[in-house]
Amino acid sequence: xxxxxxxxxxxxxxxxxxxxxxxxxxxxxxxxxxxxxxxxxxxxxxxxxxxxxxxxxxxxxxxxxxxxxxxxxxxxxxxxxxxxxxxxxxxxxxxxxxxxxxxxxxxxxxxxxxxxxxxxxxxxxxxxxxxxxxxxxxxxxxxxxxxxxxxxxxxxxxxxxxxxxxxxxxxxxxxxxxxxxxxxxx
Numbered sequence: 309x310x311x312x313x314x315x316x317x318x319x320x321x322x323x324x325x326x327x328x329x330x331x332x333x334x335x336x337x338x339x340x341x342x343x344x345x346x347x348x349x350x351x352x353x354x355x356x357x358x359x360x361x362x363x364x365x366x367x368x369x370x371x372x373x374x375x376x377x378x379x380x381x382x383x384x385x386x387x388x389x390x391x392x393x394x395x396x397x398x399x400x401x402x403x404x405x406x407x408x409x410x411x412x413x414x415x416x417x418x419x420x421x422x423x424x425x426x427x428x429x430x431x432x433x434x435x436x437x438x439x440x441x442x443x444x445x446x447x448x449x450x451x452x453x454x455x456x457x458x459x460x461x462x463x464x465x466x467x468x469x470x471x472x473x474x475x476x477x478x479x480x481x482x483x484x485x486x487x488x489x490x491x492x493x494x
Contacts, residue, residue, distance in 0.1 A: 309340065309342070312336070312352055313352045313355055313356055315336060315339075316332055316336075316349065316352050316353060316356060317356055319331075319332050319335055319336075320332075320356075320369065320376050320377065320378060321378055323375075323377065325373075325375070325377070325462060325463055325466050326371075326372040326373045326374070326375030326376055326377040326462070326465075326466055327375045327376055327377070328374055328375040328376075329346045329349050329350055329353070329375075329376075330346065331375075332349050332353075333345070333346055333349055336349075353369070353376060356369055357369040360378075365381075366380060366381055366383075366384050367379060367380055367381060368380075368381050370469075371471070372465060372466055372469060372470070372471060373462050373465035373466055373470075373471055373472075374471065377466065379469075400436075400437075400440075401433070401436075403426075403428075403430075403432070403433045404433045404436050404437055406426055406433075407422055407426065407430050407433040407434060407437060408433075408437055408442055408443065408460075408464075410422050410425050410426065411437070411443050411458050411459065411460060412460050412464070412473065412476060413476065413479065415446070415457075415458065415459035415460060415473070416446050416447060416449075416457035416458065416459045417457065417458055417459075418449050418451065418455040418456065418457055418458070419431075419434060419455060419456065419458070420455060422434070422458075434458065440463075441461050441463045442460065442461060442463060442464045442467065443458050443459065443460055443461055443464065444458070444459060444460070444461040445457070445458060446458065446459040460473065
């Protein structure tokens with residue numbers, strides 16, 4: 309096929325989340341009844357990625373969450389963020405953000421564990437995070453009553469631009485030991 313890269317580009321473009329090489333292979337094989345290897349597809353993806361490095365394009369091909377997605381280049385983030393801020397009708401509440409942070413750093417985690425950390429009921433926050441597909445049910449705990457275990461989702465990875473949970477900032481990066489209150493004695 310002479311225009312295979314355009315088909316791959318189209319699949320990546322229309323995918324709301326990052327699309328894995330295996331998914332591209334499946335779609336192309338189903339559409340054209342022809343065998344494609346992941347190596348061939350990855351070679352074409354490399355060509356597409358190189359093409360979008362050119363400064364005339366405002367987007368780039370980025371590998372996220374073991375898949376590929378077109379994203380706006382950093383040079384255009386300020387303008388794009390203004391549009392997103394304008395369109396953001398349903399932002400996460402402070403409670404939802406706190407719950408999401410707990411799930412991200414403690415996963416897999418149960419609702420009682422989240423509530424113990426936050427000190428309040430988390431039913432509403434968990435429900436909203438599930439609806440927004442930022443967290444997912446990842447199993448059942450062996451604890452009494454077998455409570456549901458929650459973890460972050462692939463959409464969470466895409467949204468925060470990371471490939472795996474190890475890329476989250478470390479909690480110690482958020483603490484600043486230089487701030488003190490009162491007089492310091494030696």
